[in-house]
Amino acid sequence: MQPEKNNVSKQENAWWFIIARDQIVLQPQGNFIPYGNLDDLPFPEALANNVKKIGDYDSSPCYLIVLQEKLDVGLGEYFPLRSLLGQIHDLLFDLAGRAFQVALFYQTHQYCGKCGNKMHAINWETAMKCYHCQHRCYPRVSPCVIVGIRKGKEILLAVHHRHLKQNNPVFTVLAGFVEAGETLEMCVEREVYEESRIRVKNIEYISSQPWPFPHSLMMGFFAEYESGEIKIDKNELVEAAWYHIDNLPVLPNNGTIARKLINKMVEQCKVAI
Template sequence: MVDRFEPAANVWGAPEFSQQIIVAEGLVLCVGEQFIHEANMLPSAVVISSHYLGELGGRSCGVRVLSAQLDVQGHDWRNLRSLLTSTEEHLFALAGRALQVAYWDRDHRFCGRCGTATHYHSIDRARSCPSCQLTVYPRISPCVIMLVTRGEECLLARHANRRNTTYTALAGFIEPGESAEQALKREVREEVGLEVGNLSYVGSQPWPFPGQLMLGYLAEWQGGELCPDPNEIEEAQWFHYRSLPAIPPVQTLSGQLIQTFMELQAS
């Protein structure tokens, strides 16, 4: 498998592509873990839209969106989460990019301001309204994800209304007018009743569920007692770094924050 993907600039007038990701109804067409196909695999009659994504292994790559899932012999339709731990990071990001572009195209076929059918922008990857000139680009929602630490302990939580029993870091969306740091402190206060002080930025990760950009921090506990919001948090506990519960894989930013904290404590 190729080990490099170069994303394209956010342009609409892109060249035809020689390899493709095929999506329908939020799922990706796969053969096992493989989801990159030759561009001539499906007849054009079943494709409702096509979008150029960039260069994969030196070859042009795009996404083709189908109106419904087709029965393709030897292939399965899989959701993106099922590929998270079994797919290389750059390929998972590419699949996420493909679905996010498909969602944007589906959700903005009509103007959100006046209801007129939109057209593709002549240059940018955008849909424009010919009536009121509103232009809509693919939207990304910025979020913060933070591992609160207290000496050799870190705070992990299980979120309400989720089937997964894994403990993870706290997270939340950045509100209009907030910096990432302001959002982090507010979310910690709202979700578990704690105050945090020193913040250390660790890294970011695109998170296509459906279209977030996660900004990851370590945040030192400054004060307060645990008081989880039951609407958001089912359970929250302090865990020593040598005795952690089931945690997210390192393919996730939450897993990377926890791993970073463990390495800092062990060094």
């Protein structure tokens, strides 16, 4: 990694996002993300010479350090990012996700995709630049729609192949990546039809969630059933059906936008006539 050098004050309290390979250093208690200043932390100072500021949380700066190997930095153990999901404040989790995405960006953009020469981090924005051909790259973000579909007091829930590996299959809403040249509304209609052969109407944007596995941006929508009988795409889904809000199967974990959409849809169904 070759991010720009940030001037870190030794007395400044900060959040430290230390990433090696696909894991992050977490402390066993509190907010999990190491917090403190360089004078107090048992922290190899040399590492702090190569940090990148990725934001602020609770009035303190957040610094990213990317290590090539899992060095013992004296601040905790290495864990996968997923272990933090639902365990810390959403904003702090989003910053951890940003740390992962920026680290992945630097690791995967060392050479120019246009001419093959070495890329260099530039210091006024998060980007890598090739000074041979002037090609510039930014962290990759992959937009993805996720859709709660309602029919009266029933909602459409499906089991994806990737959720079947667990003992207890998780039922969730439909989702898919936006294709080039497509609006979000077109994507909602296409993904729902491809996966379930259902047509939807009254598509409404609800909220979004960065999903750093590895670089998705989930954009949540509601839609109403318009027509069609469920016929699943067996490449994507194991099963799909309408579930009454009083009789829901195993749902995704709290902290996921899928669960937030389902909860919100259930509330709307309850107040609907």
